[in-house]
Amino acid sequence: MSTRSGAALRWRPEDEAWDPTPFLQGDRTGHGRGLIFDIESNDLFPGLTAFWCTAAVDIDTGEAFYWGVDLSAGSLADCIEFRGQASLLLAHNGTGYDHRAIEKLYPGWCRPAKSRDTQVIAKVA
Structure with missing residues (x-):
């Protein structure tokens, strides 16, 4: 790892502006797609x-x-x-967590x- 003045350099998110534009769905749909996914939430x-x-x-x-609360209020519902x-x-652990989490927060969702x-x-x- 590179060092500057004897201290290790570390990536800090505040040092770069994140542009989510390449990940926005626009008019793309999920029809027929095979998707690998993960969810981040507030609790188990x-x-x-x-x-x-x-x-x-x-x-x-x-x-x-990418979908997130940082993009828009409806972003996660679109997801x-x-x-x-x-x-x-x-x-990974979709059966034990991800699918159950979606079903809990969006009761009408069918996997x-x-x-x-x-x-x-x-x-x-």
């Missing part, structure tokens, strides 16, 4: 009351998507709709028929 069960942000990557195209349109969802949990796959393999 049973205390979960809100999502902070979530991201996904299309496994076929490599496109990255839930986008994910509901996917043909495949992959998440796609093809939902896989990489934590379960890793234990079985």
Whole structure:
């Protein structure tokens, strides 16, 4: 690691402006996509009351998507709709947390028929 005046250099988020524009969905949809995703929230069960942000990557195209409270009030609701349109969802501990969290905060959401949990796959393999 590089040093300056004997101190290790560290990345600090406040040192750079983050531009989420490349990750905004615009008019793109989740129809037919295979998505790897993760959710960040304020707590685990049973205390979960809100999502902070979530991201996904299309496994076929490599496109990255981001939704968060820092973008707009409706950003996370847009995410839930986008994910509901996917043909495949992959998440680590998706069965134990992510899918249950979405279902708790968005009760009308139905996960796609093809939902896989990489934590379960890793234990079985």
